[in-house]
Structure formats: C-alpha cells, structure tokens
Amino acid sequence: MSGSILCFPALSPEAYRDSVSNHSMCRGNTAICPERSYAIHQQILTMSLWKTIKPYLLVTPQTLVFLLFLVFPIVMIAIVSFWQFNGYSMVREFTWDNYATIFSSNVALRTYLNTFKYVLLVWFFSLALAFPVAYFLAFYVDSLRWKVVLFLVCTVPFWTSNIIRNISWLPLLGREGLVNQILMNMGLVQEPLEFLLYSDFAVVLGLVHLYTFFMIAPIFNSLMRIDRDLITAARDMGASGFQVLREVILPLTAPGMAIGSIFVVTLVMGEFLTVRLMGGGQSASVGKLISTQIGSLQYPLAAANAVLLLVVTLVMVTGILRVVDIRKEL
Amino acid sequence: MGKRSPAFYALALFFGLFIIFLYGPMITIFILSLQGPEGTLTFPVRSFGFYWLGQVFQEQRVGNFVEPFFRSLGLGFAVAALAIAASVPAALAFRRRFNGSNLIFYLTIASLIVPSVLVSLGIGITFQVLGWQTDWFSSGLGAHLTWTVPFAFLIMVGVFNRFNLSYEEAARDLGAHELMTFQEIVLPLIAPSLIGVLILGFTLSYDEFTRTSLVSGQHNTLPLEIFGMTTNVTSPALYALGTLTTLFSFSVIILALMAYQFVSRRQNS
Numbered sequence: 001m002s003g004s005i006l007c008f009p010a011l012s013p014e015a016y017r018d019s020v021s022n023h024s025m026c027r028g029n030t031a032i033c034p035e036r037s038y039a040i041h042q043q044i045l046t047m048s049l050w051k052t053i054k055p056y057l058l059v060t061p062q063t064l065v066f067l068l069f070l071v072f073p074i075v076m077i078a079i080v081s082f083w084q085f086n087g088y089s090m091v092r093e094f095t096w097d098n099y100a101t102i103f104s105s106n107v108a109l110r111t112y113l114n115t116f117k118y119v120l121l122v123w124f125f126s127l128a129l130a131f132p133v134a135y136f137l138a139f140y141v142d143s144l145r146w147k148v149v150l151f152l153v154c155t156v157p158f159w160t161s162n163i164i165r166n167i168s169w170l171p172l173l174g175r176e177g178l179v180n181q182i183l184m185n186m187g188l189v190q191e192p193l194e195f196l197l198y199s200d201f202a203v204v205l206g207l208v209h210l211y212t213f214f215m216i217a218p219i220f221n222s223l224m225r226i227d228r229d230l231i232t233a234a235r236d237m238g239a240s241g242f243q244v245l246r247e248v249i250l251p252l253t254a255p256g257m258a259i260g261s262i263f264v265v266t267l268v269m270g271e272f273l274t275v276r277l278m279g280g281g282q283s284a285s286v287g288k289l290i291s292t293q294i295g296s297l298q299y300p301l302a303a304a305n306a307v308l309l310l311v312v313t314l315v316m317v318t319g320i321l322r323v324v325d326i327r328k329e330l
Numbered sequence: 331m332g333k334r335s336p337a338f339y340a341l342a343l344f345f346g347l348f349i350i351f352l353y354g355p356m357i358t359i360f361i362l363s364l365q366g367p368e369g370t371l372t373f374p375v376r377s378f379g380f381y382w383l384g385q386v387f388q389e390q391r392v393g394n395f396v397e398p399f400f401r402s403l404g405l406g407f408a409v410a411a412l413a414i415a416a417s418v419p420a421a422l423a424f425r426r427r428f429n430g431s432n433l434i435f436y437l438t439i440a441s442l443i444v445p446s447v448l449v450s451l452g453i454g455i456t457f458q459v460l461g462w463q464t465d466w467f468s469s470g471l472g473a474h475l476t477w478t479v480p481f482a483f484l485i486m487v488g489v490f491n492r493f494n495l496s497y498e499e500a501a502r503d504l505g506a507h508e509l510m511t512f513q514e515i516v517l518p519l520i521a522p523s524l525i526g527v528l529i530l531g532f533t534l535s536y537d538e539f540t541r542t543s544l545v546s547g548q549h550n551t552l553p554l555e556i557f558g559m560t561t562n563v564t565s566p567a568l569y570a571l572g573t574l575t576t577l578f579s580f581s582v583i584i585l586a587l588m589a590y591q592f593v594s595r596r597q598n599s
Contacts, residue, residue: 055423058423059434061419061420062417062419066437066476070437070440073456074444076452076455133348156583159579160533161556161579164356299458306448306451313443317443
C-alpha cells in the first residue's frame with residue numbers, strides 16, 4: 001500500500017485540483033471534492049513519509065554504537081598499521097614496514113599456521129560434541145519442559161567467566177593433577193603425563209570446553225524447526241534411521257552448523273586468553289602475538305597483524321556463508 | 331520417535347558424559363576452594379573449611395576484589411540497559427524490510443564475529459590517537475556494547491518474529507498512537523524477554539575479559555583482576571574467587587529464570 005501512495009507526486013493544491021479534475025475518471029464526477037481529497041492526500045503523504053523514515057530512526061542508536069565502537073576503531077587500526085614505530089611510540093608517517101615484517105617473518109607464519117590448527121581442531125571437536133547433544137535434546141527428549149531444562153543446563157556455563165573455566169582445568173590436568181594421580185595409581189603410566197597441561201592439547205581442550213555451546217545452540221535451533229512430518233514421510237517410504245539422519249536431518253541442520261561454525265572459527269581465531277592460561281611456551285596464536293606486541297607498545301605492528309587477522313577471518317566466514325544464507329534462520 | 335531405543339540410551343549416555351565434561355572441572359575447583367589453611371592447589375583435599383573463601387574478602391597482596399566486583403556490577407547493568415535501549419527499537423524496525431536493512435544486519439553480525447582482540451585494540455588505539463584517557467566506564471563500556479548489542483538484537487528479532495501483529499493492529503484501530511501502542515501492548519508482551527536480555531547482557535559484560543583487556547584504564551574490572559591473579563597467586567584463594575564469582579553468576583541466572591517465569595505466568599492469567 002505504501003508503495004502506491006509514494007507514487008503520488010507532491011503537488012501544489014492548484015496543480016493537484018487540475019490534475020484530479022482533468023483525470024478521465026474524475027471528469028464530471030461531482031462527488032469528489034478536490035480540496036477535501038487534497039487534504040486526505042497530504043495526510044497520507046505525511047503518513048507514508050513517516051513510514052519511510054521510521055525504520056531509520058529506530059535503527060539509529062544501534063547503528064551509532066557499531067559505527068563508534070566497531071567501524072571507526074577498525075578504520076583506525078587500518079590507518080595505524082601503516083604508521084611507523086620509533087622504539088617507544090607511534091610516528092604518523094607512512095610505511096609498509098609493518099606488513100613487510102610480518103610477511104618476511106617465519107615466526108609470524110608459524111603463528112598463523114598454529115592458529116589455523118587450533119581453529120580446525122576446535123571446530124571439529126565442538127561439532128562432533130554438539131551435534132549428538134543437540135540431536136538428543138531435539139529428538140529423544142519427549143517433553144518440551146525437559147528439552148528446555150536440559151538445554152539450559154548446557155547453556156549455564158556459557159554465562160560464567162571464561163578465565164575461571166580455564167583455571168578449573170588446572171587441578172585436573174597438572175603434573176600432580178587428578179588425571180595423572182588416577183593414571184599412576186591405576187598403573188597405566190609410570191611418569192606423570194606432561195602434555196596434559198601447558199600444551200596444544202590443553203589449549204584445544206580448553207577451547208572446546210568454552211565454545212561448544214556456540215555450536216549446540218544454533219544446531220538445536222535448526223533441529224527444532226524440522227517438520228516432524230518429513231521424518232514420518234521418509235520412514236513411511238522405507239528409509240532407515242540412519243538414512244533419515246543422512247538424507248533429511250543433516251541437510252536441514254546445515255544452516256545451524258554453519259552459524260555455529262562461524263562463531264567457533266571467529267572466536268578461536270582471535271583467542272589469546274586460553275592460549276595464555278593453558279598453553280605452553282610453544283603455543284602460539286595470532287591473538288597472543290597481538291597482545292604481546294601491545295604489551296611492548298608496538299601498536300603499528302599489532303595493528304598490521306590485526307588487519308591480517310580480520311582479513312583471514314572474513315575470508316573464512318565468507319567461505320562458510322557461501323554454503324548457507326543465515327538470514328533465513330532467524 | 332523411537333521409544334527408548336538403543337539409540338536413546340547411547341545418546342543419553344553421550345549427553346551425560348558431555349555434562350560431566352562441562353561441569354566437572356568447575357566442581358573440582360569448588361571442592362578445592364573449601365579447604366582449610368593448609369590446602370594447596372591440587373588434590374587430595376587436606377581439610378575442610380571456609381578459610382580461602384574468607385581470604386578473598388581480605389586485602390590481598392595482589393589486589394582487592396571488592397571494588398572491581400562493584401565496578402563489573404555497575405558496568406554490567408549499564409551495558410545491559412544500553413543494549414536493550416539500542417536493540418529493541420532496531421528489532422522493531424526489522425519487522426519490515428527497508429532499504430539498507432541488509433547492510434545494518436550484516437553490520438550487526440560483523441560486530442559479533444570480529445575477533446574481540448580487534449575491538450579492544452581498535453578502541454584502545456583510537457583513544458590513544460585522540461589523546462583520551464581509557465576507562466572502564468567509557469572505552470570499556472563501548473567495547474562491551476559491541477558484544478552485547480548484537481546478542482540482544484538477534485534475540486529481539488526472534489521475539490518479534492513470533493509476535494502476533496494483530497494485537498497492535500487492534501490497538502491502532504481503536505485509535506492508539508504508535509508510542510501508546512508500544513507502551514500498552516508491545517512492552518508488556520515482550521517484558522519477559524526483556525528480563526532475559528537484560529540478564530544475558532549483564533552476564534556477558536560481567537565476565538568479559540578480552541574486550542576490556544586493553545581499554546579498562548587504571549581501574550580493573552573483576553575479570554581483569556582475576557587474570558592478574560592467575561599469574562601470581564599460588565594458593566586456593568584463586569579457586570575460592572572463581573567459586574564465588576561462578577556462584578554469583580549462577581544466582582543471577584536463577585533469579586532471571588524465576589523473574590521470567592513470574593512475569594510470563596502473570597501474563598497468561
């Protein structure tokens with residue numbers, strides 16, 4: 001409706017009266033009073049103008065938040081990444097050096113590769129954990145009440161501190177931790193296992209522990225939307241349980257898995273907390289590298305790394321989005 | 331679906347193990363924080379007591395946790411309130427498509443998926459270039475909003491998707507203005523969700539570390555204080571603090587669920 005109203009040209013009263021009285025349908029029709037019709041027309045115009053502006057007014061506060069605290073800071077990072085560094089502060093002069101340093105450095109390359117390794121492992125294990133959990137909740141727990149309660153049980157740790165969740169692995173995995181004590185008492189190992197803590201293993205374990213929730217929620221959401229009649233239909237046509245899973249459920253859950261993957265990939269890409277707390281000296285990630293460079297006030301170099309991190313992350317996200325349009329999921 | 335099939339038991343077992351994986355480590359630090367003065371960072375538990383929980387409230391060598399707690403508390407509620415104020419109108423606008431709605435949608439998603447260290451670094455650098463002092467209630471607040479607003483927005487879009495438009499139309503037909511319709515019809519109907527979003531926003535901010543790490547200024551929020559503690563405290567006081575702040579988060583969630591139930595029940599009756 002608003003579209004057709006918008007097509008009315010905004011005319012002066014005189015021009016409008018002429019156009020109405022000249023119109024073939026109005027000619028000789030005395031029932032339409034041009035003045036009154038003009039007033040209504042104007043009112044409708046104002047209403048439609050309001051309707052056009054309203055959404056923009058409504059999204060203004062949120063958009064301002066993002067412009068001020070997301071877009072502008074990222075633009076600043078991009079600018080600063082081309083500034084020079086004189087050993088203790090930034091110098092506002094153009095240079096390619098920061099990028100040249102990164103691209104010619106073996107350490108940087110290894111750090112990026114190591115980060116990809118974390119991303120791949122954490123993505124795989126969180127998906128492997130999340131799908132059965134969400135599948136169980138969506139299809140095997142009958143009452144809605146229990147579905148919600150058990151889902152909340154999976155959700156609660158997400159609301160607590162990541163630092164504490166990392167720290168809570170220390171008494172389990174350390175040299176004198178519970179796992180080693182149990183293994184030694186059972187005689188399975190003679191020496192305490194060193195790789196359990198302060199290692200890549202610990203980092204991946206910690207990250208899977210932190211972020212599997214981000215997989216469970218969207219997958220559960222997708223599973224809950226599947227029309228149960230589809231499954232009945234597939235069964236009626238003779239599909240086995242496994243075939244139903246592969247041919248019906250998995251394709252319909254793909255968007256949820258994609259959303260979960262985007263979360264996990266981006267969270268792990270920028271991670272430095274877990275790498276610091278649970279990783280060893282060898283454990284490197286781009287996030288940790290950036291935070292170390294900031295620690296030594298090398299802002300331009302940190303900024304250049306941040307720009308690369310962003311580009312790499314966006315490439316990965318675009319890759320995932322190629323597979324699925326997430327707007328349909330909301 | 332398969333009534334108590336073997337698959338059910340297999341998946342139930344898997345689910346149970348996952349819950350142990352999720353909560354097990356947390357439970358170990360709960361246990362280790364309930365030790366007497368001779369307690370250490372590892373098992374076995376030497377004696378039972380509340381000694382280390384009490385230690386948290388004492389002035390520590392490494393810092394004081396009471397002030398950072400109140401800072402995080404205030405910041406959390408400010409962030410949550412602002413997130414609601416920004417996201418509810420935006421979600422209302424998204425009930426109809428408009429030119430540029432896609433752009434704004436992707437901006438919101440971008441805010442969620444941009445690695446948090448970038449937000450922190452960006453705001454930190456911006457403040458430094460502009461010569462402003464970073465503080466938890468200015469730069470810290472902004473950094474937290476980039477994480478909480480998108481969550482609040484997505485939840486509200488979901489809420490409005492399931493919202494029956496005919497109530498509003500009825501109000502409008504009866505001559506209510508837009509603001510009146512919102513106050514009298516929309517607001518009471520979304521009230522339970524708003525409580526949820528408020529608590530969600532609060533806990534996201536209360537526990538946020540990375541986004542604040544470079545922009546909190548001179549005064550630490552609680553997660554920053556805890557992080558500082560991890561590097562130089564070797565007593566169960568660390569676990570005790572973890573236990574206390576986790577229990578605080580739990581009680582906030584339980585309160586939120588109770589409030590949600592209370593409001594939605596009153597609505598239904």
